[in-house]
Amino acid sequence: MAELGATSIDVAASDLAGNLSHCHEEPADVTSGPDVVLSRVAELFDEILAQIPPGTNVWGIGLGLPGPVEFETSTPVSPPIMPGWDGYDVRGFFGSRFQVPVWVDNDVNVMALGELRGGTATGHRDFVFVKVGTGIGAGLVSRGELHRGAQGCAGDIGHAAVGTSDVLCRCGQHGCLEALAGGYALARDGLGLARAGTSALLSQALSDGREVSAQTVIWAAQHGDPAARELVVASARLLGESLARLVNFFNPSLILIGGGVASAGDMYLAEVRQSVIARSLPLATRSLQIARSPLGDRAGLRGAAFMVVDELLSPERLAAADVAAS
Amino acid sequence: MAELGATSIDVAASDLAGNLSHCHEEPADVTSGPDVVLSRVAELFDEILAQIPPGTNVWGIGLGLPGPVEFETSTPVSPPIMPGWDGYDVRGFFGSRFQVPVWVDNDVNVMALGELRGGTATGHRDFVFVKVGTGIGAGLVSRGELHRGAQGCAGDIGHAAVGTSDVLCRCGQHGCLEALAGGYALARDGLGLARAGTSALLSQALSDGREVSAQTVIWAAQHGDPAARELVVASARLLGESLARLVNFFNPSLILIGGGVASAGDMYLAEVRQSVIARSLPLATRSLQIARSPLGDRAGLRGAAFMVVDELLSPERLAAADVAAS
Numbered sequence: 001m002a003e004l005g006a007t008s009i010d011v012a013a014s015d016l017a018g019n020l021s022h023c024h025e026e027p028a029d030v031t032s033g034p035d036v037v038l039s040r041v042a043e044l045f046d047e048i049l050a051q052i053p054p055g056t057n058v059w060g061i062g063l064g065l066p067g068p069v070e071f072e073t074s075t076p077v078s079p080p081i082m083p084g085w086d087g088y089d090v091r092g093f094f095g096s097r098f099q100v101p102v103w104v105d106n107d108v109n110v111m112a113l114g115e116l117r118g119g120t121a122t123g124h125r126d127f128v129f130v131k132v133g134t135g136i137g138a139g140l141v142s143r144g145e146l147h148r149g150a151q152g153c154a155g156d157i158g159h160a161a162v163g164t165s166d167v168l169c170r171c172g173q174h175g176c177l178e179a180l181a182g183g184y185a186l187a188r189d190g191l192g193l194a195r196a197g198t199s200a201l202l203s204q205a206l207s208d209g210r211e212v213s214a215q216t217v218i219w220a221a222q223h224g225d226p227a228a229r230e231l232v233v234a235s236a237r238l239l240g241e242s243l244a245r246l247v248n249f250f251n252p253s254l255i256l257i258g259g260g261v262a263s264a265g266d267m268y269l270a271e272v273r274q275s276v277i278a279r280s281l282p283l284a285t286r287s288l289q290i291a292r293s294p295l296g297d298r299a300g301l302r303g304a305a306f307m308v309v310d311e312l313l314s315p316e317r318l319a320a321a322d323v324a325a326s
Numbered sequence: 327m328a329e330l331g332a333t334s335i336d337v338a339a340s341d342l343a344g345n346l347s348h349c350h351e352e353p354a355d356v357t358s359g360p361d362v363v364l365s366r367v368a369e370l371f372d373e374i375l376a377q378i379p380p381g382t383n384v385w386g387i388g389l390g391l392p393g394p395v396e397f398e399t400s401t402p403v404s405p406p407i408m409p410g411w412d413g414y415d416v417r418g419f420f421g422s423r424f425q426v427p428v429w430v431d432n433d434v435n436v437m438a439l440g441e442l443r444g445g446t447a448t449g450h451r452d453f454v455f456v457k458v459g460t461g462i463g464a465g466l467v468s469r470g471e472l473h474r475g476a477q478g479c480a481g482d483i484g485h486a487a488v489g490t491s492d493v494l495c496r497c498g499q500h501g502c503l504e505a506l507a508g509g510y511a512l513a514r515d516g517l518g519l520a521r522a523g524t525s526a527l528l529s530q531a532l533s534d535g536r537e538v539s540a541q542t543v544i545w546a547a548q549h550g551d552p553a554a555r556e557l558v559v560a561s562a563r564l565l566g567e568s569l570a571r572l573v574n575f576f577n578p579s580l581i582l583i584g585g586g587v588a589s590a591g592d593m594y595l596a597e598v599r600q601s602v603i604a605r606s607l608p609l610a611t612r613s614l615q616i617a618r619s620p621l622g623d624r625a626g627l628r629g630a631a632f633m634v635v636d637e638l639l640s641p642e643r644l645a646a647a648d649v650a651a652s
Contacts, residue, residue, distance in 0.1 A: 078608070142469070143468070143469075145469065149578065150450075150614075151612060152577070153607060154576055156607055161570075163490070244486075248483070251478070251482075253476035279499070281497070282404070283477050284475070284476075284479055286477060
């Protein structure tokens with residue numbers, strides 16, 4: 001299994017029950033293109049294969065990518081932060097090297113699947129996984145299965161307009177949720193506070209030569225810095241207002257929030273909950289749970305494993321195997 | 327089959343292919359409560375039964391209601407415009423009178439099903455039906471089947487906040503889409519124009535003693551009244567901005583728009599399309615169609631018929647029948 005982020009590669013082996021082993025994470029740059037990045041993933045797979053017991057059957061490869069994916073063909077479709085990846089034959093790349101079936105999906109979808117099949121979302125039929133990292137995206141589960149949408153890009157909540165802000169987003173539009181409340185926005189606004197001297201802890205970090213990242217802002221907020229805290233809470237409030245629309249529209253029984261910004265913990269979640277409840281239909285929030293993704297970083301790798309197991313055991317595939325065997 | 331609106335009852339017979347006959351519509355007031363309204367529906371069913379050939383098998387009853395419905399039990403759940411209906415045993419009411427299975431769903435869901443199984447949406451796996459009548463609601467189809475949500479209230483787009491307006495909505499919140507762009511809003515703002523004398527045609531209608539309804543505003547707009555036209559176009563623009571969020575989030579391949587306000591036709595649809603495309607992800611609108619519901623008033627009754635057929639032939643029900651027969 002592998003999960004690619006904008007700046008990282010995560011790989012692991014998994015048994016057919018989704019139990020991970022040989023987990024490894026390293027920095028990477030998804031903008032260096034599919035040949036470079038996927039070759040490194042293949043090397044890491046080779047290292048795992050060298051470590052597992054000889055004779056172990058390898059049943060398939062699952063991969064999560066940080067962009068829209070056409071699931072049937074396992075190809076990225078116009079991924080906004082992945083230049084060079086549009087239409088790339090990811091399945092062919094791994095299939096020819098490892099001679100096993102390959103499935104690829106959007107990273108937030110595999111995280112949702114990880115929580116659905118082996119985490120807190122088990123048993124929920126209508127469920128939303130929200131990742132608040134540098135950007136903001138969602139994975140949707142309808143009637144117990146992923147809702148991927150017509151082009152495989154369902155779950156985009158990051159580029160919905162929020163109020164009347166004119167902040168420019170990396171998508172080219174103005175006032176997107178992601179441009180105001182994602183990790184990138186926290187880092188940008190935190191650096192502003194540090195430079196203006198309006199946050200003691202962030203100014204200190206800056207003068208110490210530390211990077212003022214989203215995690216630095218969260219750290220300062222958790223250590224009682226009022227200005228940093230206000231940034232984190234404002235981010236949570238904006239996310240909650242967007243999730244309220246989603247709750248009215250999709251009526252999930254559970255929202256799990258993962259990604260780096262979710263590490264801000266209770267201060268963040270409490271504001272999200274309050275903001276959702278203030279603006280949703282009472283019926284839709286009657287038994288709605290909003291919680292932090294307990295699988296955290298592991299949700300994506302576990303989800304990639306379950307994706308492979310589900311597809312290996314799909315009725316269509318088993319029927320085709322029956323025909324072939326007869 | 328029957329469909330209840332806020333102010334009307336529609337009934338019809340249907341064969342197992344969804345072909346309607348014996349269609350009848352009459353005014354009704356859903357606020358007079360379930361006993362009064364459903365008794366009248368039962369009388370209308372009796373009239374239909376008296377007209378169809380003797381010995382015809384009646385396989386089931388399907389009903390659409392203008393509020394959230396728990397589908398498993400066929401009971402309305404806290405319907406906002408239906409006092410007295412919360413938790414009412416609609417299935418029991420008809421089941422005891424007609425000795426056939428009964429299924430009940432939200433009216434926009436059955437409209438979506440009508441278009442999916444016997445209309446323009448045939449073959450679309452991810453599809454949204456939007457009804458713009460007095461209020462505004464949506465029916466969602468994910469992977470070829472209705473997405474009802476955890477409490478059966480998925481598809482609520484009418485009570486999402488739009489901008490920073492403080493107009494009071496009948497739900498008790500401020501600035502809801504429905505309060506600014508539904509049929510009720512058109513009628514309210516049209517009456518304002520008529521009284522202020524800023525719309526020649528609407529002022530004329532008022533002084534002629536005609537009711538200034540949403541349909542009057544649409545009529546004036548279609549006859550070239552600039553102020554009325556601006557109201558209709560503004561309503562379409564607001565709807566389009568909300569649908570843009572929905573397109574990013576749900577990634578449908580088709581949006582069908584029905585309900586009374588959709589009768590404004592091309593002037594309305596063109597503005598909705600423009601507004602959706604301006605604010606959605608390019609990938610999500612690449613092959614998105616937005617059109618008027620061609621089944622119109624018949625979508626609900628046909629959908630109710632297909633709901634009954636689908637449930638009669640569901641794998642669970644057929645399996646149960648197998649067990650009973652063996």
